[in-house]
Amino acid sequence: MSIAKEADMGLFSKDIRTMDDLLLHGLQDIYYAEQQITKAMPKMIDQATNGDLAQGLKLHLEETNKQIERLEQVFKKLGKQPSGTDCPAIDGLIKESDETAGEIDDKSVLDAAIVANAQAVEHYEIARYGTLIAWAEELGHDDIVRFLTTNLNEEKAANTKLNTVALRKGVNRGAVS
Ligand SMILES: [Fe+2]
Numbered sequence: 001m002s003i004a005k006e007a008d009m010g011l012f013s014k015d016i017r018t019m020d021d022l023l024l025h026g027l028q029d030i031y032y033a034e035q036q037i038t039k040a041m042p043k044m045i046d047q048a049t050n051g052d053l054a055q056g057l058k059l060h061l062e063e064t065n066k067q068i069e070r071l072e073q074v075f076k077k078l079g080k081q082p083s084g085t086d087c088p089a090i091d092g093l094i095k096e097s098d099e100t101a102g103e104i105d106d107k108s109v110l111d112a113a114i115v116a117n118a119q120a121v122e123h124y125e126i127a128r129y130g131t132l133i134a135w136a137e138e139l140g141h142d143d144i145v146r147f148l149t150t151n152l153n154e155e156k157a158a159n160t161k162l163n164t165v166a167l168r169k170g171v172n173r174g175a176v177s
């Protein structure tokens with residue numbers, strides 16, 4: 001690892017000094033997370049058997065690509081280059097999702113696991129966007145709040161859709177029968 005990279009990660013100095021720094025760090029964290037999510041979702045879509053689940057995930061993958069573009073707009077508004085910073089939380093969620101899926105043979109049980117894994121990701125995103133919006137409002141960055149709010153609303157809708165798929169579109173019932 002280069003010295004510059006280590007300095008970026010704050011190993012040599014504490015780089016987050018102000019709330020603006022913390023907001024920027026949070027944006028870099030979710031920017032990285034969204035990118036990792038777009039890489040992980042095609043496999044989940046492939047593995048899903050329930051048609052409503054696969055379709056819902058496909059739509060949310062398209063939304064996620066748009067969310068990344070919105071985050072790029074946010075960086076631009078703040079006069080910053082879009083960049084990501086390692087987010088061990090999302091790496092962990094994706095790793096656990098992969099590992100669980102790898103342990104399951106039964107396709108119906110796998111669908112239930114995919115819903116659970118996807119919901120863990122959505123809840124992470126909802127937590128992050130909620131915080132970023134509150135900080136941006138407090139700091140007077142009203143111009144970025146609407147981009148972040150659109151992303152937050154899509155995450156909430158995706159989570160609600162996953163609930164519907166599990167509870168009313170037969171994923172959970174299929175898994176236990
Ligand atoms: Fe997202």
Ligand SMILES: [Fe+2]
Pocket residue numbers: 060064121122125154155158
């Ligand atoms: Fe999402």
